[in-house]
Amino acid sequence: MRPPVPTEMSCRELVELVTAWHEGALPLADRTRFEMHLCLCTGCRGYVQQMRRTIEVTGRLTEEDVAPAARKDLLRAFRQFARSKGEPR
Amino acid sequence: MIAWKFLSAGAIGPFTGFRWPRPDAGGPGPWVRAPEGAPWERWVFACRPRDLPFWLDEELWRIELDGPIREAEFQVAAPRARLVDKVAAWDAGARLAFGEACALRARDAAARALEEAGQPEAGRLREAAGLAAIQAAAERLAAPGGEIGGYVADAARAARAGRAATSAYVTAVLAARLAGGPHGADAERVWQSEWLVARLGP
Amino acid sequence: MIETTADRPPDPRADAEILLALRRGEEAAFIALVNRHHASMVRVARGWLHDRALAEEAAQEAWLGALEGMARFEGRSSVRTWLFGILANCARQRAAREARSVPLSSLEPKGDGDVPAVEPSRFLADNHSRWPGHWARAPEPWAEEQLATRETAEAARRAIEELPPSQRQVITLRDVEGLSAEEACAVLGLSEGNQRVLLHRARARVRAALERHLQGEET
Numbered sequence: 451m452r453p454p455v456p457t458e459m460s461c462r463e464l465v466e467l468v469t470a471w472h473e474g475a476l477p478l479a480d481r482t483r484f485e486m487h488l489c490l491c492t493g494c495r496g497y498v499q500q501m502r503r504t505i506e507v508t509g510r511l512t513e514e515d516v517a518p519a520a521r522k523d524l525l526r527a528f529r530q531f532a533r534s535k536g537e538p539r
Numbered sequence: 540m541i542a543w544k545f546l547s548a549g550a551i552g553p554f555t556g557f558r559w560p561r562p563d564a565g566g567p568g569p570w571v572r573a574p575e576g577a578p579w580e581r582w583v584f585a586c587r588p589r590d591l592p593f594w595l596d597e598e599l600w601r602i603e604l605d606g607p608i609r610e611a612e613f614q615v616a617a618p619r620a621r622l623v624d625k626v627a628a629w630d631a632g633a634r635l636a637f638g639e640a641c642a643l644r645a646r647d648a649a650a651r652a653l654e655e656a657g658q659p660e661a662g663r664l665r666e667a668a669g670l671a672a673i674q675a676a677a678e679r680l681a682a683p684g685g686e687i688g689g690y691v692a693d694a695a696r697a698a699r700a701g702r703a704a705t706s707a708y709v710t711a712v713l714a715a716r717l718a719g720g721p722h723g724a725d726a727e728r729v730w731q732s733e734w735l736v737a738r739l740g741p
Numbered sequence: 742m743i744e745t746t747a748d749r750p751p752d753p754r755a756d757a758e759i760l761l762a763l764r765r766g767e768e769a770a771f772i773a774l775v776n777r778h779h780a781s782m783v784r785v786a787r788g789w790l791h792d793r794a795l796a797e798e799a800a801q802e803a804w805l806g807a808l809e810g811m812a813r814f815e816g817r818s819s820v821r822t823w824l825f826g827i828l829a830n831c832a833r834q835r836a837a838r839e840a841r842s843v844p845l846s847s848l849e850p851k852g853d854g855d856v857p858a859v860e861p862s863r864f865l866a867d868n869h870s871r872w873p874g875h876w877a878r879a880p881e882p883w884a885e886e887q888l889a890t891r892e893t894a895e896a897a898r899r900a901i902e903e904l905p906p907s908q909r910q911v912i913t914l915r916d917v918e919g920l921s922a923e924e925a926c927a928v929l930g931l932s933e934g935n936q937r938v939l940l941h942r943a944r945a946r947v948r949a950a951l952e953r954h955l956q957g958e959e960t
Contacts, residue, residue, distance in 0.1 A: 455715050455724045460874025462864045469941035478580040482613055485554050486593050490708040493879030500880050504948040507897045508916040528771045531808045686870040
């Protein structure tokens with residue numbers, strides 16, 4: 451069924467554009483329709499918020515320190531390399 | 540040029556998260572400019588009166604635009620702008636009143652359409668006073684095929700929950716449906732912007 | 742001075758100075774660079790290699806490649822992007838060698854392009870009389886306390902591990918390691934458009950996994 455107002459964006463369409471919008475890659479007309487839809491739709495505001503939180507959680511995934519064994523191996527590899535180049539340590 | 544700008548609480552851009560520098564006691568806030576050489580799509584956006592119903596948010600500010608003004612379908616853009624002052628008349632009460640006013644428009648438009656179609660329910664809908672009663676009457680109408688009632692119920696429900704932008708949107712969509720095309724929504728939005736301008740003052 | 746991996750992302754100017762010292766043969770510079778980047782390199786390698794030990798080997802190989810190639814590094818990209826580029830090659834080659842022993846289930850699923858970001862049942866049908874395509878069941882707000890837990894981080898980590906490789910690579914570089922779109926495209930040899938599509942799908946899956954986790958439904 452054709453939407454009563456053709457310039458509208460449905461929620462299903464919005465969720466497919468979230469990444470492009472977040473990256474600033476939407477052309478202005480689509481960005482406008484996207485943001486106007488956010489003004490009137492709490493569900494989509496909720497989805498965008500969830501997506502922001504998802505990116506935050508992903509960004510916090512814990513650092514793992516270099517395992518001692520790996521560090522030893524790397525140091526050995528470096529010293530071999532330095533010797534082969536005849537460089538001072 | 541003086542225009543309008545909706546912002547989230549604390550004068551924060553709702554989409555960019557940009558923290559607008561606010562005016563102090565004396566005069567307007569400092570000028571904010573788009574990055575050097577930025578295309579106009581990256582300029583500061585603002586509302587003309589007719590754009591207001593589409594961009595509702597917690598705070599409404601008067602904003603001064605400088606530089607070549609670019610007019611677009613739902614907004615204007617300028618490379619440089621500063622906040623002038625916050626519109627005190629746009630508060631929670633105004634927002635609720637706007638949402639309610641839109642829902643009442645939906646009720647009246649629906650009742651008119653039903654009368655013209657010779658349907659007796661129109662009377663019950665028109666008599667319903669207050670949003671809760673309107674929602675109830677409209678839901679009774681919203682049987683299969685009763686989508687007109689459904690729209691009115693949606694508008695009333697949104698207005699009761701304080702979701703003014705949703706109420707305004709639903710009312711515009713109903714108007715388009717009743718008019719048989721987008722021009723119906725456009726006309727409803729004109730009414731909405733006139734309501735807002737009258738409420739907000741010069 | 743030994744840098745810890747806690748500074749994220751590592752300051753590119755500091756990296757450039759450390760690289761200069763490394764080219765002079767200073768061992769302390771190598772240690773500093775390893776401390777700053779090795780953990781990330783192992784993580785990124787897992788975009789191609791499920792096995793942690795293999796990812797570790799790929800990272801080690803990449804360090805050797807970096808030492809061999811550092812005289813040629815012109816500084817047009819950041820040190821980190823350069824390291825990840827070498828790492829990507831090592832990981833990709835190693836993954837190709839291991840391909841015979843990779844179970845079918847972890848191969849790139851066909852038709853992944855047809856999977857929408859949110860399952861269709863969450864939206865009203867196209868024949869809904871008033872709101873086709875609008876939310877049938879809107880997303881619930883997530884509680885901040887729940888988001889900060891170790892369990893939530895684990896759910897995100899698991900979701901990333903289960904992604905198809907190309908999506909896993911992009912989301913690791915962009916969201917875990919914080920590379921820009923341009924840097925990620927350079928490392929992976931992708932167009933900006935392709936990279937964005939992969940990022941979109943990856944983020945959609947991780948969000949859906951977090952939603953299931955936070956609502957108490959584990960798959």
